[in-house]
């Protein structure tokens with residue numbers, strides 16, 4: 001028996017250190033202005049997929065939907081042990097909300113054909129919605145198990161999983177195929193393997209070569225660029241270092257369900273957090289000051 | 305997806321466990337009441353489970369007009385797909401214009417499954433909801449009475465307002481504790497509508513084998529006063545100062561993530577984006593810098609007192625009273641002043 005796992009991973013801006021400067025007028029994020037990282041919980045999802053493969057046999061395919069630079073996280077997946085990586089990139093997918101994103105991911109997963117598990121992180125730190133996992137499961141017409149903390153065992157195509165539900169935990173059993181969302185309290189991700197880093201650090205997706213050639217040969221004609229891209233791709237392909245790349249046509253996506261058109265939610269307004277200073281009283285750090293504060297709080301009934 | 309339906313009700317998913325309603329379900333009934341009054345429509349609550357009819361009274365007392373009750377032994381414990389089937393069946397039948405869920409682990413598992421099946425929009429983890437007309441300059445139209453779904457985005461660094469103009473129902477999950485719990489009106493009248501939902505075999509693909517619930521030791525949400533300590537407290541031993549001050553005011557103990565990560569106190573006490581959202585009458589923040597993720601969980605407090613050695617600490621900008629000083633000196637002064645305080 002062997003099991004095929006798909007892991008959905010996302011490259012995200014490091015939101016722990018964002019300023020309002022990174023926001024454009026229209027409320028979209030100027031991602032170029034921010035450092036990017038592997039979405040933390042997706043690393044745990046990858047680890048879960050690799051664990052299942054190590055224990056029960058099979059393959060791990062990582063998929064990332066995003067701009068060409070999202071190939072970074074796919075290389076990272078390969079360094080850590082993924083067998084295959086697919087960059088899903090298409091300008092027409094830009095501005096997709098969670099519903100459109102899950103539709104596109106479900107099309108890509110269906111295009112892969114056979115799969116037993118789809119793993120994803122519970123949520124991405126740039127949106128914190130936790131919606132894409134369950135929505136992708138629904139689009140695929142398969143069950144979902146959210147908040148995995150431990151993969152207990154797999155027997156007769158039935159997986160036994162412990163999930164953390166906030167005020168406790170549950171053990172559930174589910175028949176494959178299933179989509180599983182993983183918490184960051186699940187097993188620690190393994191580090192990249194040095195040997196695989198050496199082997200795959202030159203792996204590229206076609207979109208990356210395109211971007212590099214465009215930057216390097218700004219005055220070249222399209223034909224000249226194409227042949228330069230081909231010249232660079234050729235040796236990579238020979239060494240198995242071309243990452244797979246798909247667009248919306250490759251996955252036969254209905255454009256009505258993708259991008260802005262496929263997104264029912266619209267950003268109406270965005271405000272940077274503004275701090276209010278009104279009604280502020282500074283109290284000196286003295287016995288007298290503190291006594292005055294307590295008295296005020298008693299008088300206005302804040303303290304009973 | 306359903307067509308925009310201006311006469312549709314405003315619905316709340318009445319999350320319950322073991323026959324007890326989740327606080328957020330009751331909070332949402334009050335919010336739904338406000339929204340429905342603005343729209344001139346009724347409030348509906350979806351109550352699914354086994355032997356849960358009794359909860360209808362509570363839902364009605366908090367502002368619900370119609371409780372749609374689905375009782376089935378197979379719904380005794382929550383499972384995603386059967387519950388999603390209940391929601392989808394009833395949404396298609398009654399065509400509500402708004403459906404809101406608590407942004408609990410359960411609500412955030414269920415709502416996206418339903419939204420995907422309905423092909424409608426969903427906004428996660430809202431901190432406020434409102435009704436307004438929205439101009440769409442591109443289409444040269446005005447959408448009347450849309451649900452404004454307001455939430456922090458991008459790690460809490462901005463506040464985004466999301467709308468869902470065309471593909472209804474308008475759905476959102478709402479963070480626990482941000483909507484005030486109303487006073488129940490036991491005389492309020494409402495109706496219980498019995499509903500029957502047909503399940504399919506594949507709805508039960510996931511089987512619950514074992515279930516464990518922990519009693520929450522700390523009830524921060526119910527506390528009238530919270531004294532919270534942060535990284536500035538320094539170590540676990542020194543955190544007893546926070547406990548002592550909390551004892552002196554008769555309040556609960558809160559903490560920032562730095563204090564939790566430092567092992568000064570249990571995670572149950574964490575206030576903020578990834579902890580509990582609180583709105584006590586008084587919040588005393590000691591040695592807490594006031595990072596946006598912390599403030600997201602406490603800035604609705606009626607009165608905020610901050611103690612910090614750094615006059616530039618962001619906590620001061622949201623506070624009502626600030627003491628620039630060392631908590632190791634200020635807290636004992638506070639305890640002393642409290643003991644000597646004049647009784648009203």
Ligand SMILES: Cc1cc2nc3c(=O)[nH]c(=O)nc-3n(C[C@H](O)[C@H](O)[C@H](O)COP(=O)(O)OP(=O)(O)OC[C@H]3O[C@@H](n4cnc5c(N)ncnc54)[C@H](O)[C@@H]3O)c2cc1C
Nearest residue numbers: 534535536560561562576577578579591593597598613631
């Ligand atoms: C996705 C995400 C989610 C998060 N969720 C939360 C959350 O839910 N809750 C939360 O709290 N944080 C959360 N954080 C972390 C948050 O960003 C901050 O790191 C954290 O709140 C810092 O805690 P702190 O202010 O207590 O500690 P520090 O940043 O260490 O600040 C300590 C403060 O104490 C002051 N101080 C030092 N000594 C003294 C003294 N003797 N007397 C008085 N003052 C003193 C210092 O001036 C400083 O302001 C989250 C972060 C991320 C990225």
